[in-house]
Amino acid sequence: MSVNLTQGAVEALLNGSPLNNIVLQLLNIRQVVTGPGPPRFRLLMSDGQHSWNSFLLATQLNHLKEENRLVPNCVCMVKKSIINKLSDGRLVVIVMDVEILQSAEETGGKIGNPTPYNAVGKTSSPQKSASSTSDLPDSSPSAAEPGPSYMYNSTLSPPRGRGREFVEKSPMKASPMKTSWTSPMKTSPMKTSWTSPMKTSPMKTSPMKTSPMKTSPMTTSPMKGTSTSPGSSTMLIANINPYQSKWTIRARVTNKSNVRTWSNSRGEGKLFSFDVLDESGEIKITAFNNEVDKFFTLVEHGKVYYITKATLKVANKQYSTLKSNYEITLHAHSSIVPCDDSQGLPAVHCDFVPIAELENIDVDTLIDVIGICKSADDVSRITTKTSREVSKRALNLIDTTGKVVALTLWGEEAEKFDVSGKPVVAVKGARLSDFGGRSLSALFSSTVMVNPDLPQAFSLRAWYDQEGYALDSESLTQTRSMGSGQKTNWKTLSDVKNEHLGHGEKVLLSVLKVNTLPQGFGVHSGIQRETKNKHRRRRAERMTNAEGFIQSGLVALCSRSC
DNA sequence: CCCCCCCC
Numbered sequence: 001m002s003v004n005l006t007q008g009a010v011e012a013l014l015n016g017s018p019l020n021n022i023v024l025q026l027l028n029i030r031q032v033v034t035g036p037g038p039p040r041f042r043l044l045m046s047d048g049q050h051s052w053n054s055f056l057l058a059t060q061l062n063h064l065k066e067e068n069r070l071v072p073n074c075v076c077m078v079k080k081s082i083i084n085k086l087s088d089g090r091l092v093v094i095v096m097d098v099e100i101l102q103s104a105e106e107t108g109g110k111i112g113n114p115t116p117y118n119a120v121g122k123t124s125s126p127q128k129s130a131s132s133t134s135d136l137p138d139s140s141p142s143a144a145e146p147g148p149s150y151m152y153n154s155t156l157s158p159p160r161g162r163g164r165e166f167v168e169k170s171p172m173k174a175s176p177m178k179t180s181w182t183s184p185m186k187t188s189p190m191k192t193s194w195t196s197p198m199k200t201s202p203m204k205t206s207p208m209k210t211s212p213m214k215t216s217p218m219t220t221s222p223m224k225g226t227s228t229s230p231g232s233s234t235m236l237i238a239n240i241n242p243y244q245s246k247w248t249i250r251a252r253v254t255n256k257s258n259v260r261t262w263s264n265s266r267g268e269g270k271l272f273s274f275d276v277l278d279e280s281g282e283i284k285i286t287a288f289n290n291e292v293d294k295f296f297t298l299v300e301h302g303k304v305y306y307i308t309k310a311t312l313k314v315a316n317k318q319y320s321t322l323k324s325n326y327e328i329t330l331h332a333h334s335s336i337v338p339c340d341d342s343q344g345l346p347a348v349h350c351d352f353v354p355i356a357e358l359e360n361i362d363v364d365t366l367i368d369v370i371g372i373c374k375s376a377d378d379v380s381r382i383t384t385k386t387s388r389e390v391s392k393r394a395l396n397l398i399d400t401t402g403k404v405v406a407l408t409l410w411g412e413e414a415e416k417f418d419v420s421g422k423p424v425v426a427v428k429g430a431r432l433s434d435f436g437g438r439s440l441s442a443l444f445s446s447t448v449m450v451n452p453d454l455p456q457a458f459s460l461r462a463w464y465d466q467e468g469y470a471l472d473s474e475s476l477t478q479t480r481s482m483g484s485g486q487k488t489n490w491k492t493l494s495d496v497k498n499e500h501l502g503h504g505e506k507v508l509l510s511v512l513k514v515n516t517l518p519q520g521f522g523v524h525s526g527i528q529r530e531t532k533n534k535h536r537r538r539r540a541e542r543m544t545n546a547e548g549f550i551q552s553g554l555v556a557l558c559s560r561s562c
Numbered sequence: 563c564c565c566c567c568c569c570c
Binding site for chain 2: 262264268269271273320329382383384388408435443444445446479
């Protein structure tokens with residue numbers, strides 16, 4: 001059996017050509033040093049001509065390594081990758097989607113005699129071993145990472161009572177990471193919001209780790225996984241509906257709640273819910289009482305299942321960002337069977353809303369946002385109306401629109417958040433509030449992802465490190481505590497002049513408190529009227545200090561033209 | 563059959 005490697009692919013990739021569906025041989029795989037959290041695997045790949053050791057497996061593909069599918073000498077098709085340039089100029093290739101075409105046994109050894117590719121454009125000296133994993137500087141393994149990727153879900157505490165508290169569900173933190181990604185993602189089309197497909201080839205050599213299906217939901221056994229599409233055997237989530245009782249979906253669990261109890265006039269009981277995703281869409285599934293006992297431990301985040309025989313009902317969109325018009329309720333005859341074939345199933349689906357657009361979206365809408373966490377409040381404890389204490393922490397997220405919005409995390413999620421390295425934060429299903437203008441709050445059902453392996457995350461990282469960090473950003477969220485401390489972004493009057501603050505639409509209210517204005521700074525009489533507004537006057541006073549510095553944030557306070 | 567999501 002033979003496969004052809006895509007000769008020249010390594011060189012082309014590293015010269016910036018976005019290549020999809022290239023066939024490479026894995027020569028080595030090892031874990032790079034990270035802190036707690038999901039491991040990162042670094043791959044030495046060969047196209048038969050050149051090898052390159054700075055391929056990184058996207059963390060959502062870690063299962064391929066953990067299931068011993070990605071072993072040295074196997075031949076893979078790298079279906080999708082993202083090229084990143086580190087601040088020191090080194091290139092890393094993030095493998096976003098890979099399919100194993102041929103096992104190591106079948107391949108039988110190294111193909112050809114590849115030489116390590118040199119980033120400068122030459123192959124390195126021939127005396128170096130082609131299979132060495134140290135043919136490139138490896139002084140800081142973490143520098144080859146796109147960031148410590150981790151994720152939490154906001155979930156409820158175990159069913160012990162009313163004491164609801166955020167619980168970090170997937171503590172997948174990695175070490176702090178200061179890497180500066182400097183290259184824009186040429187291979188990251190931003191148009192699509194379906195990200196990080198996790199396609200894997202059905203492995204003939206991989207025995208089923210899960211128990212065989214007790215029930216066969218299909219006429220043709222889906223366990224064979226012999227075709228690249230679900231074919232006639234399963235239905236897509238987008239196509240199921242309440243009028244059709246016979247359906248089976250194959251889908252990945254993307255969000256799983258804890259068990260919760262309820263008690264109301266209609267009765268009491270317990271439930272848990274989870275979201276599942278396939279290539280067509282996503283849908284929420286809820287299990288009650290007996291079905292909780294039956295399925296709670298079986299259903300695992302990230303895993304793929306065949307799901308059949310359950311009730312479809314119209315979804316209440318108020319509680320979900322999922323696209324489906326329906327949701328699923330499990331019943332006594334429902335079947336959930338693990339599936340070994342995750343081919344074609346994305347890891348996550350987000351419809352990120354640009355931060356600047358939040359101003360135009362109705363309050364209480366559930367939305368997905370991605371941004372750089374450029375700063376964060378300290379964790380604080382608040383007491384709720386029901387006398388519970390809970391931690392909270394607001395993150396300030398900025399995206400390429402240049403606008404900032406505060407996202408409040410709660411409970412353990414707030415306490416565990418690591419702001420160092422100004423990580424990319426993606427939140428799925430946050431609720432938009434109008435506090436301070438516009439702000440966001442993470443919900444029990446929200447998913448907060450830190451440095452996720454998403455093309456949008458890589459793009460944002462590059463944007464921020466190149467230009468975004470220097471932006472005089474404007475926050476949609478005005479907090480009363482501004483101006484009270486070190487978080488304040490003070491500007492000198494020369495900054496105001498150089499950055500043309502106060503020109504155009506905006507007015508600088510704070511200038512009112514400056515005793516002596518240098519040449520070139522004028523105060524429009526209209527401002528006096530505005531300051532008669534008690535609220536605004538108070539803010540203006542706070543935002544001006546004795547040295548005649550003003551705070552850039554207050555530019556947003558007034559929209560009257562000078 | 564839940565749908566709680568907290569505070570400024």
